Amino acid sequence: MKKIKQISICLLLLASISSIGQTMTSGVVKYKMTSDNEQMAMMGDIIMTNYFDKDNVAVEVDMMGGMVLTKVYKKINEPNSTKMTMDAMGNKYEITEIDENASKGVDMADLDNIVSVTLDKKDTKEIAGYKCYKASVTYKExxxxxxxxxxxxxxxxxxxxxxxxxxxxxxxxxxxxxTLNLIATEVSKDLPKEAFIVPEGFEKVTMEEFQEKMGG
Known part of the structure; x- marks a missing residue:
């Protein structure tokens, strides 16, 4: 259980994500995630789903065929609004008092820590029905x-x-x-009404209490 907790939080922090021609400003993007990390590979298929609109963003990580589900919720202009839920084989927790660094894990591509971006618009590929071009990124870390x-x-x-x-x-x-790789498998404008609502039935705990319950 301790290992599952560590992997779930690590994934969220690493990931720090219609019709062609129209700009999509709210919706859902689902990714398949793979890694060369041995512990992550043991979790089987990992699916990351990004929900967003003009005010909110949420990132969900599904491991072990739904047996472990972790989700981070955040209001875009309210850094202290971050909440995280974990449902690990029936053990359901809502973690509050998440520090600023952890809350950045919900920002796709870790935008705040980017130093430079080099674009190559000649290097293109189609992904989930969208024409994409290459962007090489360096970070502060x-x-x-x-x-x-x-x-x-x-x-x-x-x-x-x-x-x-x-x-x-x-x-x-x-x-x-x-090394972490994510590739979009599905893009949809159909944003679920409950995308940014923490469901009932989760025990509210602080991060410290959560870590104790999950084995430190």
Whole structure:
């Protein structure tokens, strides 16, 4: 259980995500996630789903065929609004008092830590029905990214200067701990009404209490 908790939080922090020709400003983007990290590979297929509109964003990570489901909720212009839920084989917790660094894990592509972006609009591919072009990213930390982005999806972000202009439908993020790859498998404008609502039945705990319950 402790290992599951560590992997779920790690994934959220690493990931720090219609018709062609129309700009999509709210909806759902679903990714399949793979990694060369041995512990993550043991979790089987990992699905990450990004929900967004002009005021909210939520990121959900589904592991072990739905047996472990972690979700982070955040109001875009309210950093202290971040909440996280975890349903691990029937153990349901809503974690509050999440610190500022952890809350950045809900921002797709870790936008706040990008140092530079180099675009290559000649290097293109179609992903989930959208034409994308390559964006090579460097970060403040020891991390790099190779993205394929589209200009036809726009997610709001509170960052004053967003160096990554396009929306990533494929991301390869390289860190000292692991290489993480996400590729969009589904893009939809049909945003569920409950996308940003924490469901009933979760025990409210602080992060410290949550870590104790999950084995430290």
């Amino acid at each position: 020891d991390k790099t990214g190779e993205f394929y982005v589209t200009d036809n999806i726009q997610m709001m972000n509170s960052t004053k200067e967003n160096k990554l202009k396009g929306f990533p439908l494929e991301m390869t993020i390289v860190t000292p701990q692991a």
